[in-house]
Amino acid sequence: MRNKIKTLTTSATLLFSVSVPFVASAQSTDAQLQRFKTELVELAADVKALEEAMLHPDADQVAVYLSVDAGDLFQVTAVTLLIDGQRVHRVHYTTEQSNALHRGGVDRVFIGDVGVGEHNVVAYISGIDKRGNKTKRGLTTDFVKSADANAIELRIDADTSFERVILSATEL
Incomplete structure (x- = not known):
């Protein structure tokens, strides 16, 4: 009986000594994986910024934004x-x-290239x-x-006295 208890104690000690480094190793691996994920997200953001700069250089770029301050008079569903x-x-x-726009959000509707000069x-x-x-x-x-980047804001406002929506465009 003593041999069995001694064997069980030895087995439990061995199991514990093997599992503790395994748990520490698993935690270390999780930390490394989390660091890798963070670096990957940062790298993806850098690649996207470089891609935007290559595809849409400032000299050709125009951006169009949409903002809404129409209260409950108008709920935006689409923009062409x-x-x-x-x-x-x-x-x-x-x-x-649409609700985010009504809470003060601004949507970048379009970013693209146009030549220098007059446009409609x-x-x-x-x-x-x-x-x-x-x-x-x-x-x-x-x-x-x-020759620089241009931006246009399309704005939807409310004229509450006449209960109508007012659309305006402003160069930024």
Whole structure:
């Protein structure tokens, strides 16, 4: 009986001494894996920034942003953007994305290249009005592309005195 207890004690000691380094090794591996994941995310962000710089150099770049301050008068569902008569982008917003815009978010609708000179932008903004009816509004603006990056903000505001939506475009 004593031999069995001694054997069991020895086995338990061996098992414990083997498992402790294994647990420490597993924790070390988890930490290394987490560091690797963090470095990978940082590297992906750097690659995306380099890709943007290569595809859209500042000399050719124009960005179009959308902001909403329309209260409950208008819920954005989609935006179609034309530059110089060519459709360059169309985006459909989920309910969550539309709600984020209403809470003060700004969406980069488009980033792309255009040549230096005069250009025309047309935006068709679809949505749902206060009464639940589907509606579509349009906005046209001209801008002069300079040698630097240009940005345009499309803004949806509310005119509460007349309960209507006002669309505007501003060069930033």
